[in-house]
Amino acid sequence: MKRAAIIGTSAIPVSRYQTAEGDPVQVVEHEILAKLVIEALDDAGVSKDDVNAIVCAQPRPYTRQKYFSTFMASYLRLRCTGIVMETMGNGMTAALAFDKAVDEVVLGRADVAIAMGINMESAITSSEHMKDSLRTTGDVDFHSPSGFTPISWYGMDAQRYMYEYGVSREQLASVAVKNRYHASLNPLAQYRKPISLGEVLAQRPIVEPLGLFEVPPRGDGACVVVVASEDVAKQLNKPYALIKGRGFFHEGAHQINEVPNDMIAFDAATRASSQAYDNAGIAVQDLDFAEIYAPCTIVEVLAGEAIGITPRGQGAIWAAEGKTTLGGQIPVSTSGSLTSRGHPSYATPLYNAIEVADQLRGRAQSRQVKDAKLGLMMNELGNYNAALVHILEAVG
Amino acid sequence: MEILNVNKERPYPPRVTEFTSPFWESLGEGLLQTTQCQRCHKLSFPPKPICPHCWMDSPGWTSIKHTGTLYSWTTIHASPAQFSNDLPYTVGIVDLDDNLRVACRVLTKDGIAPTVDARVRLVVVMYQDGPLLAAALAG
Numbered sequence: 001m002k003r004a005a006i007i008g009t010s011a012i013p014v015s016r017y018q019t020a021e022g023d024p025v026q027v028v029e030h031e032i033l034a035k036l037v038i039e040a041l042d043d044a045g046v047s048k049d050d051v052n053a054i055v056c057a058q059p060r061p062y063t064r065q066k067y068f069s070t071f072m073a074s075y076l077r078l079r080c081t082g083i084v085m086e087t088m089g090n091g092m093t094a095a096l097a098f099d100k101a102v103d104e105v106v107l108g109r110a111d112v113a114i115a116m117g118i119n120m121e122s123a124i125t126s127s128e129h130m131k132d133s134l135r136t137t138g139d140v141d142f143h144s145p146s147g148f149t150p151i152s153w154y155g156m157d158a159q160r161y162m163y164e165y166g167v168s169r170e171q172l173a174s175v176a177v178k179n180r181y182h183a184s185l186n187p188l189a190q191y192r193k194p195i196s197l198g199e200v201l202a203q204r205p206i207v208e209p210l211g212l213f214e215v216p217p218r219g220d221g222a223c224v225v226v227v228a229s230e231d232v233a234k235q236l237n238k239p240y241a242l243i244k245g246r247g248f249f250h251e252g253a254h255q256i257n258e259v260p261n262d263m264i265a266f267d268a269a270t271r272a273s274s275q276a277y278d279n280a281g282i283a284v285q286d287l288d289f290a291e292i293y294a295p296c297t298i299v300e301v302l303a304g305e306a307i308g309i310t311p312r313g314q315g316a317i318w319a320a321e322g323k324t325t326l327g328g329q330i331p332v333s334t335s336g337s338l339t340s341r342g343h344p345s346y347a348t349p350l351y352n353a354i355e356v357a358d359q360l361r362g363r364a365q366s367r368q369v370k371d372a373k374l375g376l377m378m379n380e381l382g383n384y385n386a387a388l389v390h391i392l393e394a395v396g
Numbered sequence: 397m398e399i400l401n402v403n404k405e406r407p408y409p410p411r412v413t414e415f416t417s418p419f420w421e422s423l424g425e426g427l428l429q430t431t432q433c434q435r436c437h438k439l440s441f442p443p444k445p446i447c448p449h450c451w452m453d454s455p456g457w458t459s460i461k462h463t464g465t466l467y468s469w470t471t472i473h474a475s476p477a478q479f480s481n482d483l484p485y486t487v488g489i490v491d492l493d494d495n496l497r498v499a500c501r502v503l504t505k506d507g508i509a510p511t512v513d514a515r516v517r518l519v520v521v522m523y524q525d526g527p528l529l530a531a532a533l534a535g
Contacts, residue, residue, distance in 0.1 A: 130475065148499065155471075157468070
């Protein structure tokens with residue numbers, strides 16, 4: 001099999017772009033994405049004729065244009081020998097787009113594949129938006145009628161974690177402070193003004209014990225990531241991020257395990273990361289940084305523990321001690337993570353891929369991890385019922 | 397199980413199928429039933445017309461205990477539009493003594509927060525249009 005690499009990226013800063021129904025001048029998704037495709041190809045140094053696959057994260061239901069990937073092939077007049085398709089997998093949606101683009105390259109169906117995603121939702125109120133996302137959070141007839149929201153499961157994770165490990169609210173909330181500091185250094189981040197621990201703790205509750213600054217904000221975003229065979233990457237004579245290992249695991253449960261288990265162990269993350277370390281031929285200690293899909297502070301803590309970068313029960317304490325801050329022992333989510341970089345859900349994993357590529361291509365500027373050689377990216381769905389892990393390496 | 401009548405409709409009512417109707421009918425009478433495999437004898441919840449463990453079809457119905465432990469809980473302060481009249485409301489995960497995990501509302505008294513690992517019992521909240529499970533603190 002061939003090896004694949006990220007050779008180019010582009011994105012708009014996470015912000016509010018969506019226009020309201022009825023606004024006289026509208027913002028449409030394909031105009032934004034088409035420009036990003038050209039920017040990303042320029043960044044990569046390849047041309048339109050080199051591209052032969054498009055994998056697009058399925059847009060939100062608010063996006064009027066349907067059959068988005070085939071429409072984009074037409075809008076860009078891209079003829080493809082590899083696949084043209086959309087992916088869907090809850091929070092993992094855009095990670096699947098990236099993963100499938102990598103597949104097309106390693107299987108030799110495409111020399112250059114584009115993974116892209118756009119998520120527009122900010123003009124829809126949270127309570128309206130959740131009318132639909134209510135249907136995603138368990139069995140629609142046996143769980144949803146009680147009023148669970150997607151992040152209510154993370155609230156329950158936090159409650160359980162604090163109880164089991166005696167971790168304090170302050171220690172958990174320090175994850176949000178750390179991530180806001182990282183976001184202050186990231187031009188793609190939605191919220192960049194540094195915040196104090198006191199400010200995090202003073203926010204109104206959303207899903208107890210988590211308050212406003214420990215849950216994801218609403219926002220819009222769009223990303224393009226160019227994936228190419230290593231042969232193509234080498235010919236470009238500039239740094240690239242080689243996909244060195246992959247791992248995936250689905251625990252066979254949707255949101256909740258009907259047989260009582262250790263819900264906060266995030267077993268899927270452990271299994272997927274272990275497979276990825278083996279596949280890459282590395283150990284967890286070899287990682288220079290990790291970019292983790294974590295909609296809430298608690299999720300970063302649990303996921304970090306599950307993949308072995310922090311000891312069990314110590315994740316929040318490590319964050320409070322600065323060990324996961326830029327310059328610390330293992331920087332986690334140097335992008336600012338979902339709470340501060342923002343969470344345009346169906347594009348978020350591609351923002352994670354861009355952060356990893358920026359670090360490994362030495363382009364992260366003031367948030368650059370020194371001598372970054374190996375980075376891990378993990379994305380998830382549900383309450384980490386499934387995890388998809390990629391390990392990337394700096395080359396050139 | 398205790399049945400608590402409330403004078404409103406369910407904000408997001410479940411669908412009843414031909415298969416699950418015995419569950420909802422017995423719940424309305426205060427009885428908790430679910431499916432049990434006739435081959436591997438494992439219980440499943442929500443009730444299903446197949447055994448998710450061994451994939452045997454045609455499981456039977458069995459009564460289960462309505463007592464258990466509160467694995468975790470949260471109080472929701474931002475909800476889908478359908479539930480805005482209920483805000484804030486508490487939900488939780490209950491590990492039943494019969495080794496099944498269910499998730500439902502947690503009924504709180506006088507605004508006192510529940511505690512993790514508290515003993516709970518399931519109750520039936522009978523809305524005008526049908527029943528839903530909820531957990532109440534034992535004792």
